[in-house]
Amino acid sequence: MTARIGVVTFPGTLDDRDTQRAVRVAGAEAVPLWHRDKDLKQVDAVVLPGGFSYGDYLRAGAISRFSPVMETIIEQAKGGMPVLGICNGFQVLTETHLLPGAMLRNNHLHFVCRDQKLRVETDKTAWTSDYSAGQEISVPLKNIDGRYVADERTLDMLEAEGRVAFRYLDVNPNGSLRDIAGISNEAGNVVGLMPHPEHAVEPLVGTGRTDGLGFFTSILKNLLKGANA
Amino acid sequence: MTLDTVKHAAETPESAQPWKELGLKQDEYERIREILDRRPTGAELAMYSVMWSEHCSYKSSKVHLKQFGEKAPENDALLVGIGENAGVVDVGQGYAVTFKVESHNHPSYIEPYQGAATGVGGIVRDILAMGARPVAVMDPLRFGAADHPDTKRVLPGVVAGIGGYGNCLGLPNIGGEVVFDPCYQGNPLVNALCVGVMKHEDIHLAKASGAGNKVILYGARTGGDGIGGVSVLASETFDSTGPSRRPAVQVGDPFQEKLLIECTLEIFREDLVAGIQDLGGAGLSCATSELASAGSGGMRVELDTVPLRDATLSPEEILMSESQERMCAVVEPGNVDRFLEICEKWDVIATVIGEVTEGERLEIFWHGEQIVDVPPRSVAHEGPTYHRPYARPEWQDALQADDANKLARPANADELREQILKLVASPNQASKAWITDQYDRFVQGNTVLAQPEDSGMVRIDEETNLGVAVSTDGNGRYAKLDPYTGAQLALAESYRNVAASGAKPLAISDCLNFGSPEDPGVMWQFAEATRGLADACQILGTPVTGGNVSLYNQTGDTAIHPTPVVAVLGVIDDVTRRTPIAFAEEGQLLYLLGETREEFGGSAWSQVVHDHLGGLPPQVDLERERLLAEILISGSRDGMIDAAHDLSDGGVVQAVVESCLRGGRGARLVVPDGLDAFTFLLSESAGRAIVAVPRSEELRFTDMCGARGLPATRIGVIDGDAVEVQGEFSIPLSELRTAHEETVPGLLA
Amino acid sequence: MARVVVDVMLKPEILDPQGQAVQRALPRLGFQGIADVRQGKRFELEVEGPVDEAALARIHEMAETFLANTVIEDFVVKVEEPATAGESK
Amino acid sequence: MARVVVDVMLKPEILDPQGQAVQRALPRLGFQGIADVRQGKRFELEVEGPVDEAALARIHEMAETFLANTVIEDFVVKVEEPATAGESK
């Protein structure tokens, strides 16, 4: 038996097949989910992959947020189901307010694609337990609307509650406040980040590193642990 | 306004028609009347005018392009040749690959972002129409002087447009070129290439067969944008009267195109189409006439069923509109429902607009009245052919006599060092990361090599690790000095790049960017370049699978350098054996393969140090290129080389610097016997590459080169954190990195 | 048909790099005397039926929940009026 | 300091994918009765000195040559006026 991890496809999603591959490489079963279906096919966790859903028109993630599949995901995420939003998926999560803050155009106004160094700030979330807090990893980053902003109070709260999950190292690639690359909700089941761990799970392609695999092994172990408990 | 029906046209033979305004010549108009045996209707005139434009009919170029077919080498790998939307090549294991490079030069000057974006969109649809999933894009670009203010407008817009569209489609950008030269001021070149992959049985062709089959138009609604745009625009030089005469350009919708791709691939998976064609230049005029012309029967279209964005469009405008993100499919009646269902799933509008008929005519109706009744071949395939006069320009001799080998050379090691730093920092030789970092190279998770590698490489089978590699190259300076040799050098460089990454070159696509065909000198350049390319393909065994011609790239009397851009596609059985350019392992030995002569004509050194263009370009020896490629491929397959970098503009020193910076390691070089440091480092002799050989493999490797007769000279070792030329100079990597990486952002950011 | 316009601008405390880039470019292009530029979005809605209180309330809600993200943006809803004095083009 | 607003919209015949995407989403969100949506840009310029004829002429030129690409876009220059009747927020 293994865990079933749903990967949502919105119109304009790009990294769904890569994310499915990453889920499989980690040893879990990838279950495609379609934006028009409310039904989550009994998955144990969901990944909202990267891309340009609805062309990122209006605001990144703004239109997808209102899809039928998101209605169920929002409800179940509030009930504790693990949800990971990568890049566009992170943008969707902020638009739904499952995660606080918002994502704006990069401060340099360009799309940026680079191998990005990050620090995993917490191993307390469902998606980061295979890392150790403070661990430095490199995964690809690629976005144009990746500047994380929130008001000072929210930022202070995130820091105080240990919910800043990832921080950019060496270079802040988009002007995100306090170098924030990713955050989690209070319970730690919902995590969003801009960089793309699913592009760093095989040594051959992408950057040639497998630093991103830990996201998918973390969740797999947590789900299996939960199932055995 | 009364509708100009076929009947009405027959009854009013003398009615004046705007053929001239639509870009037709008097004799062309006469011919249309002859073909139809009456005057054309307004709709027919619209169709002929766009389809017979230079852009769509290749009327000036086709007598020369014929050679690509006539001289085509025997090649078992070619599954579909020139004439379809794109050529298709067998890469083994049941896979076929299709690729093509196209230009979007003129629109990109007028509206850089949208012009470039829709260029990507157009080439992607060509690839899709062959039945393939698009897997990567590349973008060979040329701009005016790097420090010209207009370059600051055009380049960032073009780059943002290519990225904005390609990134949004989820296509990794795996390579391209960026070249600056004042000759492209006012005529930037924006070429775009797409590669697609399919199984052999999935190949689709653009033809409408089987009477009763339905014609379905799907994708975006048709709007009033770009009417006659691409075709007319790309068929004339810019008018100096300026902005007021600028014709409309289109705005692209990459999101719509992404839906179109996924929807079309699902339709292919269920095998629902009998024929398919994308809509590009000349829109519906092109799609309907080409589909019908290539098929066995005729076609009947109810034009008023076309979904419109603007209800006031006339039938002529609908036929000419170049609205983006549309496709046209021929579908058996039994498959129509399922076809429409899949479109609905992807939120793609799809409409049955007509059907294939028994007859031999393309007939188009508007609210029941016939407005077009033509033999489709006469529109699509029997356009005019010009034998334009051509003549070697008078200045050619003087240009070639102005020998670059005689230019003043650095007087001492310090001066050489200084010139080298200047070279690696010059806009053409500097790192293009500021540009390529705006492109997603990781999406789809199959990118094995991307910029700044010699070629882009993607894995196409996750189990077997089969992959393909593509490189695009062109050197307008060489081609200006000698268009025949220049075109061959473009091919040779691209071929070498593919081989250097470990892949076996199979076939090519080309984009021929030239000035006005009405200038006999330009026409001579074109004739020479095509002849050179066709001859070279014959020797290298790489057929031309398709491509594109862009003429009228000139302002007033001044044409751009002749710029044939060549894309070579190669296959690699196991992408884990790819060869990167990075010098990464301390202690590995550096070998220079090939012969170095004193060849500075058209060189980067002559441009950067002397602002000079004259003499002859480097010689080409295609047999040598072939041998070099074989050695590079065997070396990579058998683990004898760990890194390789082809030599082209900037010569040895440029390649060494790039490989060192990529790998984060220095190199110690020794000037080989018989060469002076200057020639060794900066000559641009073709047919050469540098490889890094592990010490344990040295003997095996040199034995192989010796046995095959390829000169291999040991020139140094990977070591330290500087590029050092013994007895000459040493430059720390940090200094080189600054010089190489800060130029482009400094100019553009 | 009536037109309602929704203007959406970043909140003043949020960095607007697009506006800044425009402003920085102006002197180079020979335009002096512009102290600040902010760039936002303008939506033109063609409304079927009358633009009464109820319709405006709905559009206000649409702007609040969808057209703008009020975490970072402010918006203004206006019924389009015919050309006024200060207008040119 | 006076504020001048430049609204830049795609020409009517030019495809507006963003506006279209917004419009298509509205019914799904429960908003009916919006026949068309166009999305454009709004620039708010803070002008130093008086906004007289000359200043407006310069801003007009700036809009024409820089803020808009008149191949595909139209623009309108307005001097910002205090809140009017139809406005809400």
Ligand SMILES: Nc1ncnc2c1ncn2[C@@H]1O[C@H](COP(=O)(O)OP(=O)(O)O)[C@@H](O)[C@H]1O
């Ligand atoms: N416009 C571009 N888009 C993508 N890649 C580019 C572009 N321009 C240059 N590159 C990449 O940068 C690298 C260096 O380019 P170039 O010096 O022209 O290579 P070469 O001389 O080996 O052909 C190559 O990997 C090339 O593919």
Ligand SMILES: [Mg+2]
């Ligand atoms: Mg190269």
